[in-house]
Each structure stands twice: as C-alpha cells, then as structure tokens.
Amino acid sequence: MDRRVPSRRNFLQATAGGLVVSASLASADTQAAETAQATRVVNPLSGDVLQTQAELSADAQHLIEEQRSIPVxxxxxxxxxxxxxxxxxxxxxxxxxxxxxxxxxxxxxxxxxxxxxxxxxxxxxxxxxxxxxxxxxxxxxxxxxxxxxxxxxxxxxxxxxxxxxxxxxxxxxxxxxxxxxxxxxxxxxxxxxxxxxxxxxxxxxxxxxxxxxxxxxxxxxxxxxxxxxxxxGQDCECQPMSMMALLTGIDADAVRPYIRETASSAKRLLLKLMEEHGMTPSYRAPTLRHLHSGVFSLMTNHEYGVSAFDANAISESTIRARREIHDLVNGLRRIGGVWKDIAVVATAEQIGIRxxxxxxxxxxxxxxxxxxxxxxxxxxxxxxxxxxxxxxxxxxxxxxxxxxxxxxxxxxxxxxxxxxxxxxxxxxxxxxxxxxxxxxxxxxxxxxxxxxxxxxxxxxxxxxxxxxxxxxxxxxxxxxx
Incomplete structure (x- = not known):
C-alpha cells in the first residue's frame, strides 16, 4: 500500500524554523473549555498540568484544539x-x-x-x-x-x-x-x-x-x-496476534513430553491432550516451556484479523485472549493427575503483535x-x-x-x-x-x-x-x- 498520497495528508506549517508538522500531531484532548481560564504550568511535583483549550464542532464529531506551546x-x-x-x-x-x-x-x-x-x-x-x-x-x-x-x-x-x-x-x-x-x-x-x-x-x-x-x-x-x-493482499491481511502466559503448579519431570524443548512432538501431544478433554485452542500448536523451578510459559492463543493500529480491536482481543488462556488452564486442571494444581501466574501486559x-x-x-x-x-x-x-x-x-x-x-x-x-x-x-x-x-x-x-x-x-x-x-x- 502506498501511503504517500498528497490528498490524504494535510500539513500545518509551523512558524519557527520552517518545520513541517503532520496534522496527525494535532490530536485533541478530551475536554473542551467553555471559558478562557488561566492555563497552569506543568509541575510534576504539584501535579499541575498544561490545560487544553478547544471548541466542539457543531456536529459534535470533532474538537478544534487551540495552538499551545509544547516544552522541549x-x-x-x-x-x-x-x-x-x-x-x-x-x-x-x-x-x-x-x-x-x-x-x-x-x-x-x-x-x-x-x-x-x-x-x-x-x-x-x-x-x-x-x-x-x-x-x-x-x-x-x-x-x-x-x-x-x-x-x-x-x-x-x-x-x-x-x-x-x-x-x-x-x-x-x-x-x-x-x-x-x-x-x-x-x-x-x-x-x-x-x-x-x-x-x-x-x-x-x-x-x-x-x-x-x-x-x-x-x-x-x-x-x-x-x-x-x-x-x-488488498485487504492488508496480517498475521494473528498471540497472548503469552506464565503458569505454575506442575512438575517439569511429570509433564516432560509436553515441554517444547523435549521434542518437536510436544506441541502435537499437548494439542491432542486438550482436544481429548473438550478444549479447542485458537492456536493449533500450543507451546509449553519450562523456565525455572515451577514456572512455565504457555502460548496457545491466536487473535485473527486484529489491526495493530486499532486500539478498540486490540483491547477486545486482549480481553478475549486472556479469557481463553484461563479457560484452557481451568480445562487442564480438570483433567487432574499431574495437571490438578496448574494455575496462571500472569498473562502478558502486551498482547504479542506479529x-x-x-x-x-x-x-x-x-x-x-x-x-x-x-x-x-x-x-x-x-x-x-x-x-x-x-x-x-x-x-x-x-x-x-x-x-x-x-x-x-x-x-x-x-x-x-x-x-x-x-x-x-x-x-x-x-x-x-x-x-x-x-x-x-x-x-x-x-x-x-x-x-x-x-x-x-x-x-x-x-x-x-x-x-x-x-x-x-x-x-x-x-x-x-
């Protein structure tokens, strides 16, 4: 995709130094000022912020932000x-x-x-x-x-x-x-x-x-x-995102065949185990790794069709992925035996974007x-x-x-x-x-x-x-x- 189409880009010419600033920089803050109040100066100790003055458009679809000085x-x-x-x-x-x-x-x-x-x-x-x-x-x-x-x-x-x-x-x-x-x-x-x-x-x-x-x-x-x-392709189809997790409550020796570093067959064995007990992971090659002591990592999630530039879509996929991880771990726990104490220690702060x-x-x-x-x-x-x-x-x-x-x-x-x-x-x-x-x-x-x-x-x-x-x-x- 060629993004260098002049009609798609608007530019603002700054007064100092001949700088060209993309219009995308002029993102409006969330509040429109109804009165011209005195603007505070940023102070990290007191918590004062640089306030924004803006007008709400007649159709209430845009905020027109007033020019302000940005500190270097x-x-x-x-x-x-x-x-x-x-x-x-x-x-x-x-x-x-x-x-x-x-x-x-x-x-x-x-x-x-x-x-x-x-x-x-x-x-x-x-x-x-x-x-x-x-x-x-x-x-x-x-x-x-x-x-x-x-x-x-x-x-x-x-x-x-x-x-x-x-x-x-x-x-x-x-x-x-x-x-x-x-x-x-x-x-x-x-x-x-x-x-x-x-x-x-x-x-x-x-x-x-x-x-x-x-x-x-x-x-x-x-x-x-x-x-x-x-x-x-024309739809800019991208690879799926994946959320990682850390697990505990299992013994490395007891689950050795399912650990990726044991053999390449580990993924197939873990998928088979999940499917035999009614689990259908969105990633068809679930990967378990032993990190240290009783801590493991797990990758068993795919989030399809999510744009890396759509905060709403990423938020929804993050919530969905975290739910899937917990559901799968709960499913493994219900198997019992070596899996009876498995638990999620943490899910990733940031979903993995490929x-x-x-x-x-x-x-x-x-x-x-x-x-x-x-x-x-x-x-x-x-x-x-x-x-x-x-x-x-x-x-x-x-x-x-x-x-x-x-x-x-x-x-x-x-x-x-x-x-x-x-x-x-x-x-x-x-x-x-x-x-x-x-x-x-x-x-x-x-x-x-x-x-x-x-x-x-x-x-x-x-x-x-x-x-x-x-x-x-x-x-x-x-x-x-």
Whole structure:
C-alpha cells in the first residue's frame, strides 16, 4: 500500500524554523473549555498540568484544539523509539560509539515482547555476533539451569528486565518509560528533527540529530510521513496476534513430553491432550516451556484479523485472549493427575503483535531474496529463520499457512539499506518494521534478528553524526570500520 498520497495528508506549517508538522500531531484532548481560564504550568511535583483549550464542532464529531506551546524536554545525539530487542541494541550501540542517547518506551520496563510480552524464547539468535551473544550470556549467567542449558535462548522475563536496565544504565543511555510517541517533526528538507510524546508528564518534544524507529509497528516513520506496506493482499491481511502466559503448579519431570524443548512432538501431544478433554485452542500448536523451578510459559492463543493500529480491536482481543488462556488452564486442571494444581501466574501486559507497518527503505527484502539466499555486500547479519506465516484466519484450524513457502528459503543477508528510511533523512529502522515484503517479513521478524538490526542502526546513527553525513550517504563498510 502506498501511503504517500498528497490528498490524504494535510500539513500545518509551523512558524519557527520552517518545520513541517503532520496534522496527525494535532490530536485533541478530551475536554473542551467553555471559558478562557488561566492555563497552569506543568509541575510534576504539584501535579499541575498544561490545560487544553478547544471548541466542539457543531456536529459534535470533532474538537478544534487551540495552538499551545509544547516544552522541549530532551536533546541528544540519537533518539531511539521503542525499548524492545531492537531498541535496546540500537541504544547500546549508539551509546558505546560515543553518542548521547535517549530511549523512549511505552511500557513500564525495557524488553518489549521479551518482557512485557512474556515471549520467553529467542529465535534465530545462535548465529549472531555482537550484542546478541552478550545478552544471551547475561540471561544464562543470571538465569536458571534451563537458561544455561539453552544458552540463554529460553529465559526468565524478570531476569531480562534487570539485565537490560543494567546494560543501558552502564552505557549511559537515558531511559524514559511509560511514554508513547504521538508525532514526528521534519524540517523543510524532509529531515526528522523532533518527536512528540504523551505521558503523565503531558505532551513533550524531544530533539535529536538522528532517530531510530524500533517501535515494531513503524510508528515514528509513519508520523514522519514515510510510505509503508501492511499485511498481504488488498485487504492488508496480517498475521494473528498471540497472548503469552506464565503458569505454575506442575512438575517439569511429570509433564516432560509436553515441554517444547523435549521434542518437536510436544506441541502435537499437548494439542491432542486438550482436544481429548473438550478444549479447542485458537492456536493449533500450543507451546509449553519450562523456565525455572515451577514456572512455565504457555502460548496457545491466536487473535485473527486484529489491526495493530486499532486500539478498540486490540483491547477486545486482549480481553478475549486472556479469557481463553484461563479457560484452557481451568480445562487442564480438570483433567487432574499431574495437571490438578496448574494455575496462571500472569498473562502478558502486551498482547504479542506479529505484524505492523513495513516501512519503505532504500532496499526492500523480498521473497526472491529468501529463495535465492541473498548475499549482499552491505549485510548487517544473516537470517536463517524459515518463512513462518501463522494461519491468517481460523478456517481449517491450521497452525501456519504453507502456501507462502512454495518459493523456497535459504539463509539470506539483511542489507544495511533496508534499515534506512527512503522518504525522510536522519531516520533508521530496526526490528520487524524494516523494509521488506510480506513473505520476507515472516522470517526476519523474530527477535534474534531484531537485535543485530538494532545494533547496526544504532551504530550507523552515531557514526553518521561523527562523519557529518546522513545515514543513507554511508555504506555499511564505512560504518562498521
């Protein structure tokens, strides 16, 4: 889908510095002021806020917000949007290369799908160098015997939270949690110069020399006006979302055949057990993992047809997914025997989103690249994870859709230009929002690839500042040297 249609975008011209601000930044607050009351100044100690003045339209469908001054609260060399696997690596790489770095994350912890999403398994990490093995070593060293046996690829989310915070603090990264990006500002040369956020501290502006979009859904790039693609086909059909959960009350030895790390047959055995006792999980390959002591993770949920950009739909799917998890666990408990004490410890704070925007970069990774095993002179890493398109709907109760695998797959390179936004300058991409088609995305989206992508983008951001060049003006050989 080409989002660069002038008639679909309205722009407001700011008076200072010739900045072009997307109209999407002018989101109205929830109250319309009936009288021109005195505006308070934001004060985090007293709790005072910057009040909004607005008029309600005659049809009561819109609020017309009055112009207001947004405080600039930070200025760094590099700003990273999103503190998930890609964002952590980007922030660490940029900071270790000498840049000042601001990391902005919407959740209350770092790690994204690793922590807030309770993923517990890192895929396609074993063949990577740099920050990825460093993280795995820390997860294993501070983790359980299971973490050690799996070289950190099966990990405890709480350990991951602590490790990621420690590393970022040690590197001097400035961390802001509980903060959502809501806009981006470009200058007259289409260079990103600022982002806007909302949080308990109100609406704030952040300036930087370079920006890295590690939001997963390409939020920063979209606000900056970048073109993007979404899903597959005319209906932009996307892969389903999944909610993860942590469980307790079972003994690892007693349920060993059902634990994924025991054998690939574990998923089929668990599905058979569920179906024999009247349970029909929406994900047809239920996955049980042992993390440590009596704690396990479970993935047995699919939420079909949910847009990553529809808060109502995500809310409904989150409620539905959590209900399904509890129903399935209650069903397992009713079986008795080794399952009689099974219980839910926690469900994920954030439902797992497999697919959002794929931002237009200066190279697009394609299904043909996977089929031919792309070897690229500007490779930042090699991806080995197979084409993995989860079933796009519930028809046939399939685990994955195999029709997308017909073209074949070989290990392939992820080129640096796929991490560089095409439509604006000063913006790099990392994680599942990089430039690629639907089939390629289903392979490179896993977090073992997100980390080296983030590391490359963060390093590129820092080096481009040092060389006083835009990221697209550099080759990867000039950056990594």
């Amino acid at each position: 609260v930070g200025k760094t060399d590099v700003l990273v949007c999103g503190g998930g696997p890609a964002g952590i690596a980007a922030a660490l790489a940029a900071a270790r290369a000498g840049a000042t770095v601001q990391l902005i994350e919407v959740a209350g912890c770092l790690g994204g799908v690793w922590t807030a999403g309770l993923l517990t398994k890192i895929l396609d990490a074993e063949n990577k160098s740099g920050i990825m093995p460093e993280l795995l070593n820390r997860f294993a060293a501070q983790g359980s015997s299971v973490a050690k046996q799996t070289d950190g690829t099966v990990y405890d989310p709480e350990i991951a939270k602590l490790v990621l915070e420690e590393l970022c603090v040690e590197a001097g990264v400035k961390i802001r949690l509980h903060t959502r990006l809501v806009g981006a500002v470009t200058d007259s040369n289409r260079r990103v110069v600022a982002v806007l956020t909302e949080s308990k501290s109100g609406r704030e502006a952040w300036l930087a020399e370079r920006f890295v979009d590690c939001s997963g859904d390409g939020d920063l790039a979209a606000h900056a006006g970048c073109r993007f693609e979404l899903g597959v 697919e959002g925007r794929r931002i237009r970069g200066r190279y697009q990774i394609t299904a043909n690249d996977l089929a031919t095993g792309l070897k690229h002179e500007q490779s930042v890493c090699t991806a080995k994870f197979p084409i993995d398109v989860h079933a796009l709907n519930a028809h046939g109760n399939k685990e994955i859709n195999r029709e997308f695998k017909k073209g074949g797959h070989q290990p392939y390179d992820i080129p640096y230009p796929a991490l560089v936004a095409e439509d604006v300058d000063g913006l790099l991409l990392a994680g599942r929002c990089i430039s690629g088609d639907f089939i390629a995305h289903s392979s490179y989206r896993v977090t073992g690839n997100s980390v080296p992508m983030g590391e490359a983008a963060g390093l590129a951001a820092a080096v481009s500042i040092q060389k006083q060049l835009m990221p697209h003006e550099l080759k990867w050989s000039e950056i990594k040297s």
